[in-house]
Amino acid sequence: MSTETTAATPPNPAPIFDMLQAHQRTAALRAAIDLGVFEAVGNGPGDAASIGRHCAASERGIAILCDFLTINGILAKTDERYTHTPTSAMFLDPRSPACLASMAQFLGNEAILEPFRHLAEIVRSGHTSLPGDGTVEPENPVWVQFAETMAPMAATAAGPMARVLLEGRTGPMRVLDIAAGHGLFGIAFAQQNPEAKITALDWAPVLEVAKRNAKKAGVEGHIAMLPGSAFEVEYGGPYDMVLLTNFLHHFDPPTSVGLLKKVHGALAPGGRVAVLDFVPNDDRVSPPVAAAFAMTMLATTASGNVYTLSEYTAMLKEAGFAGATGHALLTSPQTVVIGQA
Amino acid sequence: MSTETTAATPPNPAPIFDMLQAHQRTAALRAAIDLGVFEAVGNGPGDAASIGRHCAASERGIAILCDFLTINGILAKTDERYTHTPTSAMFLDPRSPACLASMAQFLGNEAILEPFRHLAEIVRSGHTSLPGDGTVEPENPVWVQFAETMAPMAATAAGPMARVLLEGRTGPMRVLDIAAGHGLFGIAFAQQNPEAKITALDWAPVLEVAKRNAKKAGVEGHIAMLPGSAFEVEYGGPYDMVLLTNFLHHFDPPTSVGLLKKVHGALAPGGRVAVLDFVPNDDRVSPPVAAAFAMTMLATTASGNVYTLSEYTAMLKEAGFAGATGHALLTSPQTVVIGQA
Numbered sequence: 037m038s039t040e041t042t043a044a045t046p047p048n049p050a051p052i053f054d055m056l057q058a059h060q061r062t063a064a065l066r067a068a069i070d071l072g073v074f075e076a077v078g079n080g081p082g083d084a085a086s087i088g089r090h091c092a093a094s095e096r097g098i099a100i101l102c103d104f105l106t107i108n109g110i111l112a113k114t115d116e117r118y119t120h121t122p123t124s125a126m127f128l129d130p131r132s133p134a135c136l137a138s139m140a141q142f143l144g145n146e147a148i149l150e151p152f153r154h155l156a157e158i159v160r161s162g163h164t165s166l167p168g169d170g171t172v173e174p175e176n177p178v179w180v181q182f183a184e185t186m187a188p189m190a191a192t193a194a195g196p197m198a199r200v201l202l203e204g205r206t207g208p209m210r211v212l213d214i215a216a217g218h219g220l221f222g223i224a225f226a227q228q229n230p231e232a233k234i235t236a237l238d239w240a241p242v243l244e245v246a247k248r249n250a251k252k253a254g255v256e257g258h259i260a261m262l263p264g265s266a267f268e269v270e271y272g273g274p275y276d277m278v279l280l281t282n283f284l285h286h287f288d289p290p291t292s293v294g295l296l297k298k299v300h301g302a303l304a305p306g307g308r309v310a311v312l313d314f315v316p317n318d319d320r321v322s323p324p325v326a327a328a329f330a331m332t333m334l335a336t337t338a339s340g341n342v343y344t345l346s347e348y349t350a351m352l353k354e355a356g357f358a359g360a361t362g363h364a365l366l367t368s369p370q371t372v373v374i375g376q377a
Numbered sequence: 378m379s380t381e382t383t384a385a386t387p388p389n390p391a392p393i394f395d396m397l398q399a400h401q402r403t404a405a406l407r408a409a410i411d412l413g414v415f416e417a418v419g420n421g422p423g424d425a426a427s428i429g430r431h432c433a434a435s436e437r438g439i440a441i442l443c444d445f446l447t448i449n450g451i452l453a454k455t456d457e458r459y460t461h462t463p464t465s466a467m468f469l470d471p472r473s474p475a476c477l478a479s480m481a482q483f484l485g486n487e488a489i490l491e492p493f494r495h496l497a498e499i500v501r502s503g504h505t506s507l508p509g510d511g512t513v514e515p516e517n518p519v520w521v522q523f524a525e526t527m528a529p530m531a532a533t534a535a536g537p538m539a540r541v542l543l544e545g546r547t548g549p550m551r552v553l554d555i556a557a558g559h560g561l562f563g564i565a566f567a568q569q570n571p572e573a574k575i576t577a578l579d580w581a582p583v584l585e586v587a588k589r590n591a592k593k594a595g596v597e598g599h600i601a602m603l604p605g606s607a608f609e610v611e612y613g614g615p616y617d618m619v620l621l622t623n624f625l626h627h628f629d630p631p632t633s634v635g636l637l638k639k640v641h642g643a644l645a646p647g648g649r650v651a652v653l654d655f656v657p658n659d660d661r662v663s664p665p666v667a668a669a670f671a672m673t674m675l676a677t678t679a680s681g682n683v684y685t686l687s688e689y690t691a692m693l694k695e696a697g698f699a700g701a702t703g704h705a706l707l708t709s710p711q712t713v714v715i716g717q718a
Binding site: 050054055060063067093100108126127144149158161162324330 | 388390392393394395398401402403405406412432434436437439440441444445447448449450451454463464466467468469477480481485490493496497499500502504530533661662663665669673674675676680682
């Protein structure tokens with residue numbers, strides 16, 4: 037949003053009411069997912085009574101919930117019947133392969149929500165109210181759930197990122213996938229280049245999820261598992277490519293520079309690191325999804341943040357990389373920053 | 378939102394991410410109000426360091442919070458400085474007489490927020506998870522806070538409603554203000570017609586707030602206090618006008634019909650009742666603010682809801698009223714429904 041646009045707008049209390057009540061939207065979508073509303077709507081006929089029977093829920097509750105989802109553009113309503121919008125059919129009906137509903141489990145996890153109940157205190161102190169380093173604490177079980185539930189979001193970026201990284205490149209290559217999580221980024225790489233050999237690094241319980249996903253994708257023979265912390269384990273190598281996806285936003289720049297130095301040391305000559313992350317413009321308030329992610333980092337980590345392309349470029353240079361380029365992904369609000377060793 | 382518009386939109390995961398994270402917006406605005414950010418921004422110069430000093434908060438936390446408020450259109454940012462938008466200057470700076478910030482206390486009250494953490498369970502059962510009748514339980518202390526903090530919202534409707542009701546009418550009249558709360562609706566009536574004699578009915582501790590507001594407005598001599606429950610206390614009368622503001626949405630239609638019968642019995646011949654409330658269209662999904670208020674009633678009451686003009690007309694007829702008309706208020710998302718005795 038440009039400052040000019042904002043300043044020209046007359047005073048309007050509506051955005052204030054909207055923000056004060058916005059928590060209801062999160063609660064409503066989570067409740068609808070938990071109750072199976074989107075499966076029921078897909079089944080038809082879509083009146084509140086039949087949705088209520090499917091969900092073992094009251095007709096009054098279902099009618100108010102489905103009206104609320106319609107007001108928010110998630111469902112459609114004609115006469116007294118609720119139907120899928122294209123969005124809910126593709127992303128919320130559990131029968132759709134692109135269903136995102138599992139994300140509600142991670143984003144609704146108490147460890148992720150709880151800090152937002154003490155946000156003033158967190159703004160005062162400047163770091164999460166969660167113990168220690170927050171979600172980045174070693175072996176935090178939240179990352180097993182992340183790997184299990186957030187794959188649909190990664191799926192929108194994994195294929196396109198592999199295409200960017202493999203453009204004009206074929207043949208054998210060694211790839212280290214740091215903080216692999218669900219493993220989807222390395223898996224997409226292996227699918228697009230069957231001669232690539234991937235090493236997936238994460239805490240051991242998280243790698244179990246990556247292993248299952250690799251098997252499902254039929255590329256388990258191309259992916260080796262390296263359990264441990266990205267800061268402590270020996271990387272091996274040398275690698276032609278290191279993936280650092282959704283990882284550096286958890287840390288302050290000096291910590292990231294230290295890690296990038298370690299990555300640099302594990303790269304073969306001519307090797308590259310690919311940082312996938314939320315990268316705002318220099319104003320730090322646009323584009324909205326990338327810029328707003330800083331709030332999640334404030335609430336859940338000790339010193340994480342979003343970083344601009346200039347900031348990533350500076351960190352990469354300080355860590356010994358020759359240069360950096362940014363590549364927007366059309367299908368995702370995230371950016372790939374490629375550092376050349 | 379029309380069904381046609383929704384159905385024509387291509388699938389888009391953005392509204393789903395947005396809803397799953399919407400709770401962060403509520404937390405951010407509350408934190409900014411609690412920390413005094415809007416006073417600090419009004420003081421200038423508006424860089425994160427000086428706002429941080431004013432709020433006794435970290436620069437990191439303030440920068441991320443103020444960026445987030447800018448992304449959401451609440452603040453403006455130029456270079457590294459945050460300034461008021463017309464909206465935040467008028468409705469969030471505590472020095473503005475129209476400041477709405479106190480509403481965050483009521484809307485952020487645990488008794489109001491807590492049910493939203495169990496919304497699936499509430500949809501199943503069809504009524505609030507709060508004890509008994511929820512917020513409508515007798516003497517629930519939440520209504521003292523409501524009266525103290527929600528007056529700025531009522532202020533946008535009180536004057537215009539009195540103008541609608543007094544159009545073409547002058548001279549002595551007796552007015553009963555049921556569930557008077559902060560008293561602003563009766564006060565506006567007394568200000569516009571100094572010959573009106575108002576009786577404000579509410580639980581005794583709530584009436585203390587109305588008394589203070591009447592004194593502040595210089596109309597305390599025009600307002601008598603009638604402590605008790607609207608369902609139990611003798612109304613006295615007869616009255617020329619009964620105000621039922623933001624009250625009937627807490628109940629199911631039979632309960633409201635019972636109360637409207639009691640109101641009808643207290644009206645002089647030719648008297649009128651004025652129901653101020655959120656009144657959705659017959660589709661129950663528009664306009665958005667009025668329709669979405671049903672969710673608050675689902676979460677916090679046993680059987681409340683929003684009602685359409687046809688539904689209010691039917692209730693008024695069943696209670697003995699001759700007819701009903703709806704009057705939209707330009708300055709408020711609420712509607713005045715007038716019933717003729």
